[in-house]
Amino acid sequence: MKKSWLRLIGLSTIxxxxxxxxxxxxxxxxxxxxxxxxxxxxxxxGIMSFIVLIVFVLLAYMLVKFxxxxxxxxxxxxxxxxxxxxxxxCVGIPVLIVAYLSFISVESNYKVESTPEKYKQxxxxxxxxxxxxxxxxxxxxxxxxxxxxxxxxxxxxPIEFKLYSYGPITSFWIPQLGGQKYAMADMVNTLHLAADLxxxxxxxNANFNGKGFAENTFNVTAVTQDEFDDWxxxxxxxxxxxxxxxxxxxxEPGHVGQSTYTGTHLTFLPAPEGENGGHQHGTSHIKDHxxxxxxx
Amino acid sequence: MEYxxxxxxxxxxxxxxxxxxxxxxxxxxxxxxxxxxxxWGYLWRExxxxxDHKRIGIMYLISALLMLFRGGADAIMMRAQMAxxxxxxxxAQHYNEIFTTHGTVMIIFMAMPFIMAFMNYIVPLxxxxxxxxxxxxxxxxxxxxxxxxxLLNISFVIGGxxxxxxxxxxPLANNEFSQSVGTNYYLFALQISGLGTLITGINMIVTILKxxxxxxxxxxxxxxxxxxxxxxxxxxxxxxxxTVALTMGTFDRLFATNFxxxxxxxxxxxxxxxxxxxxxxxxxxxxxxxxxxxxxxxxTFSGRNLYGYKSMVGSMVIISFLSFLVWTHHxxxxxxxxxxxxxxxxxxxxxxxxxxxxxxxxxxxLWKGKIVFTTPxxxxxxxxxxxxxxxxxxxxxxxxxxxxxxxxxxxxxxHFHMVIIPGVVFAMLAGLHYYWPKMxxxxxxxxxxxxxxxxxxxxxxxxxxxxxxxGLDGQARRMYTYSASTGFGLWNMISFIGAIxxxxxxxxxxxxVIYSIRYSPRNVGSDPWDARTLxxxxxxxxxxxxxxxxxxxxxxxxxxxxxxxxxELFPEPxxxxxxxxxxxxxxxxxxxxxxxxxxxxxxxxxPTILTTIGIFICMAHRSLEKDPGHYVPVxxxxxxxxxxxxxxx
Numbered sequence: 001m002k003k004s005w006l007r008l009i010g011l012s013t014i015x016x017x018x019x020x021x022x023x024x025x026x027x028x029x030x031x032x033x034x035x036x037x038x039x040x041x042x043x044x045x046g047i048m049s050f051i052v053l054i055v056f057v058l059l060a061y062m063l064v065k066f067x068x069x070x071x072x073x074x075x076x077x078x079x080x081x082x083x084x085x086x087x088x089x090c091v092g093i094p095v096l097i098v099a100y101l102s103f104i105s106v107e108s109n110y111k112v113e114s115t116p117e118k119y120k121q122x123x124x125x126x127x128x129x130x131x132x133x134x135x136x137x138x139x140x141x142x143x144x145x146x147x148x149x150x151x152x153x154x155x156x157x158p159i160e161f162k163l164y165s166y167g168p169i170t171s172f173w174i175p176q177l178g179g180q181k182y183a184m185a186d187m188v189n190t191l192h193l194a195a196d197l198x199x200x201x202x203x204x205n206a207n208f209n210g211k212g213f214a215e216n217t218f219n220v221t222a223v224t225q226d227e228f229d230d231w232x233x234x235x236x237x238x239x240x241x242x243x244x245x246x247x248x249x250x251x252e253p254g255h256v257g258q259s260t261y262t263g264t265h266l267t268f269l270p271a272p273e274g275e276n277g278g279h280q281h282g283t284s285h286i287k288d289h290x291x292x293x294x295x296x
Numbered sequence: 297m298e299y300x301x302x303x304x305x306x307x308x309x310x311x312x313x314x315x316x317x318x319x320x321x322x323x324x325x326x327x328x329x330x331x332x333x334x335x336w337g338y339l340w341r342e343x344x345x346x347x348d349h350k351r352i353g354i355m356y357l358i359s360a361l362l363m364l365f366r367g368g369a370d371a372i373m374m375r376a377q378m379a380x381x382x383x384x385x386x387x388a389q390h391y392n393e394i395f396t397t398h399g400t401v402m403i404i405f406m407a408m409p410f411i412m413a414f415m416n417y418i419v420p421l422x423x424x425x426x427x428x429x430x431x432x433x434x435x436x437x438x439x440x441x442x443x444x445x446x447l448l449n450i451s452f453v454i455g456g457x458x459x460x461x462x463x464x465x466x467p468l469a470n471n472e473f474s475q476s477v478g479t480n481y482y483l484f485a486l487q488i489s490g491l492g493t494l495i496t497g498i499n500m501i502v503t504i505l506k507x508x509x510x511x512x513x514x515x516x517x518x519x520x521x522x523x524x525x526x527x528x529x530x531x532x533x534x535x536x537x538x539t540v541a542l543t544m545g546t547f548d549r550l551f552a553t554n555f556x557x558x559x560x561x562x563x564x565x566x567x568x569x570x571x572x573x574x575x576x577x578x579x580x581x582x583x584x585x586x587x588x589x590x591x592x593x594x595x596t597f598s599g600r601n602l603y604g605y606k607s608m609v610g611s612m613v614i615i616s617f618l619s620f621l622v623w624t625h626h627x628x629x630x631x632x633x634x635x636x637x638x639x640x641x642x643x644x645x646x647x648x649x650x651x652x653x654x655x656x657x658x659x660x661x662l663w664k665g666k667i668v669f670t671t672p673x674x675x676x677x678x679x680x681x682x683x684x685x686x687x688x689x690x691x692x693x694x695x696x697x698x699x700x701x702x703x704x705x706x707x708x709x710x711h712f713h714m715v716i717i718p719g720v721v722f723a724m725l726a727g728l729h730y731y732w733p734k735m736x737x738x739x740x741x742x743x744x745x746x747x748x749x750x751x752x753x754x755x756x757x758x759x760x761x762x763x764x765x766x767g768l769d770g771q772a773r774r775m776y777t778y779s780a781s782t783g784f785g786l787w788n789m790i791s792f793i794g795a796i797x798x799x800x801x802x803x804x805x806x807x808x809v810i811y812s813i814r815y816s817p818r819n820v821g822s823d824p825w826d827a828r829t830l831x832x833x834x835x836x837x838x839x840x841x842x843x844x845x846x847x848x849x850x851x852x853x854x855x856x857x858x859x860x861x862x863x864e865l866f867p868e869p870x871x872x873x874x875x876x877x878x879x880x881x882x883x884x885x886x887x888x889x890x891x892x893x894x895x896x897x898x899x900x901x902x903p904t905i906l907t908t909i910g911i912f913i914c915m916a917h918r919s920l921e922k923d924p925g926h927y928v929p930v931x932x933x934x935x936x937x938x939x940x941x942x943x944x945x
Contacts, residue, residue, distance in 0.1 A: 013523065025768070026771040034701075037697055037700060038701075038753070041692065043697055055655060055659070056681055059681060068667055073770030076666075077600040077665045079600070081718045082607060084606075094652045098646060098649060098691075101645055101691065101694075102641065102645060103694060105638065105642070105697060109641070109696055113633060113637075133473070152892075167467060167472075168559065171703070175770040179697070179700020180700055181630075181631055182627070184630075185467060185564055190631070195820065204770075206703065206772045207774070208774040209468055209473075210392070210460075210474075213392075214775040214778070240709070
């Protein structure tokens with residue numbers, strides 16, 4: 001037992017040393033949205049380091065200069081109420097910093113919440129990404145295909161993810177393409193992403209949703225538009241159709257690995273948007289389905 | 297037999313069975329010990345029925361320390377599981393239960409009672425009062441908190457632990473996805489202890505507003521009292537939200553309502569909003585009194601008055617106001633759009649301004665001071681740099697677009713631990729060392745104390761700084777394992793080493809208490825630190841009536857005036873003192889609430905109805921009871937005082 005522990009420690013240290021030189025995922029953006037976020041993060045780290053430095057220097061100065069052992073035994077510290085000048089500086093400078101960061105923050109908010117500027121002229125690809133414990137269903141309504149636990153996307157083209165969940169709140173996250181957003185049962189969230197380069201990216205659910213949470217991941221492959229079109233054609237030629245029955249078995253809690261289908265579940269089980277939204281308080285297919293699931 | 301099957305644990309392990317045996321043996325040992333040493337009467341008369349704010353404070357303190365070790369045991373198991381990739385020490389279900397109880401225990405049943413301990417013990421002394429405004433309610437507050445804590449703590453051996461995270465997000469916490477009774481335990485434990493907290497909030501506000509010594513205007517209150525007042529105002533506004541949310545959650549789970557369900561018009565976003573409308577102010581309920589303790593300590597050991605008293609008060613009031621305007625930053629990623637996120641991003645970062653003012657005021661309190669490095673001062677000086685790191689990462693998280701990348705990752709976990717541990721835990725440990733001589737009449741050993749402080753501070757950095765890195769590398773929080781290829785291994789191993797360091801630090805703290813009980817000199821006097829405020833004007837340990845004569849106050853530093861500026865603190869003659877009577881009803885009511893919660897957890901309706909009736913009987917009894925309290929005659933006060941003060945008079 002002890003030996004295997006040591007071996008594991010040793011192994012993990014070596015592995016991390018080898019991979020340790022790679023840049024951190026979030027700071028190694030491969031898409032415009034992740035780039036905005038990485039830039040904000042680096043900027044705020046810079047400004048914050050400066051503030052930390054000031055506090056450290058002030059503290060060190062006070063502690064070295066005014067410690068009792070450095071003063072005569074009969075020194076009596078004065079009574080100092082405070083000074084308006086000092087207060088204005090202590091409030092003023094942080095206010096300026098916060099104001100500047102607020103400006104950046106608001107600007108970035110509008111950037112990450114819209115189609116990336118860089119690819120505005122391209123038509124966005126719409127993908128419905130929904131979760132059920134503990135997997136991801138990706139529906140491509142225009143291409144009329146659906147995948148489970150893996151994602152194929154064209155690079156250099158904006159992608160609109162429509163997020164929702166058949167159960168607990170989850171969070172759709174591909175760190176190198178951009179930050180996450182929640183998938184919930186009673187509404188559809190839109191997340192705008194794009195990949196600058198073809199490549200393999202890690203994607204996962206980032207919001208805790210029970211026993212299978214750790215393995216609730218998916219692979220993202222970004223390819224050129226031509227390769228993407230070929231892939232769609234191939235899927236349509238080879239994959240089996242997604243029936244309602246098949247989808248219901250997919251929804252049952254568990255891990256199912258990757259699979260591919262023609263057709264999407266949206267045709268028989270629409271996403272909770274528009275008249276199917278949870279806020280409509282009407283009868284929705286999701287509701288029927290949730291009660292079905294309860295019976296299992 | 298079938299009836300008892302509900303009490304079985306749904307997901308047992310050897311560790312849980314071992315805990316059952318350990319708990320059983322401990323209970324037997326306590327009962328046998330109390331009987332053997334004939335201490336039942338002492339326990340009942342002096343502690344279980346007490347309404348003395350100091351005794352209640354000490355009971356809060358003991359509970360908080362016990363819960364610190366419960367929550368700490370959870371923490372070390374989590375860090376051990378995460379130390380190496382693909383570890384099999386814990387499975388997913390156990391890991392989920394452990395991080396859920398770790399968060400709940402540490403916030404609700406460790407940090408809160410720690411704060412309550414100091415507020416109870418110190419506030420009446422600091423304002424020159426003889427008890428809180430409603431002593432019996434105070435006892436009820438404690439017993440409700442205590443029974444709530446016990447209810448949560450028995451969950452893992454009877455029926456199963458909660459496992460939906462300390463945030464308990466619905467729909468995950470619904471019957472559909474959390475089938476054991478664990479979440480019921482969570483709902484009732486928080487509900488019962490939350491009632492206690494709400495009662496304390498009202499009690500403390502009235503105490504501070506109505507029972508100050510003559511001459512102590514609001515702007516002459518010591519800083520800890522100010523911080524307690526602000527924190528209790530927040531309690532009164534925030535806790536009802538939790539009460540309502542917990543009730544709705546309970547109805548969803550027990551009576552099939554649809555507040556937070558995925559169907560029939562239920563809305564899962566509602567719980568998250570309610571939870572954080574309470575949850576964010578809750579953070580400030582914890583941190584403001586901690587700031588108050590730092591203010592007292594830094595001023596005392598700089599030998600100087602607190603710099604910028606007015607701006608300290610002003611910044612706390614502004615923080616309390618802003619604390620209700622930032623809850624959405626806990627879920628920037630919920631899809632409320634750029635405008636809403638922008639507003640909450642700005643309010644969140646705005647809190648950095650008043651917090652910064654406080655940091656700078658502490659730094660300027662050191663200026664031209666005469667700094668003495670005692671253990672409490674060492675904790676305070678370690679607090680400033682570590683808390684600053686935690687605080688500025690909070691500003692980073694406040695940038696909502698960037699937060700899409702930090703959210704739900706170890707970066708966030710690192711941030712709130714780097715804020716809460718230096719901010720609250722260091723303050724509590726500093727306060728523990730600072731007020732120990734007042735509470736128990738002897739000091740904790742300084743040498744062991746300083747070693748402990750350094751070990752805890754360095755281990756905190758070791759345990760949590762790596763999480764900033766692994767978070768930015770894509771490690772989500774609450775994963776029970778990860779593969780070696782992710783490269784998280786090294787960072788988690790460093791964290792584990794830090795966690796071991798923290799364990800050593802806290803064991804050293806216990807050793808210090810035991811060592812000091814045995815070896816510490818008992819003749820420390822009433823004011824061992826040359827302090828400045830009124831609580832140090834009482835003898836140590838403090839007589840049950842606190843002040844033999846009512847003190848008169850002319851500034852924020854009444855004792856300092858008396859010691860060095862010829863201010864006469866006690867100008868009045870001795871008078872008989874009116875004190876409240878002890879009562880067993882709060883303890884009894886607490887026990888009934890425990891049974892009430894337990895019955896609800898398992899949906900046992902007949903005991904539920906009986907205990908509900910019991911609760912109302914206790915309340916009716918209090919309403920109809922005539923209890924005028926009692927007087928301590930002048931002669932008795934005089935003899936007590938001369939005994940306690942001895943040669944000092």
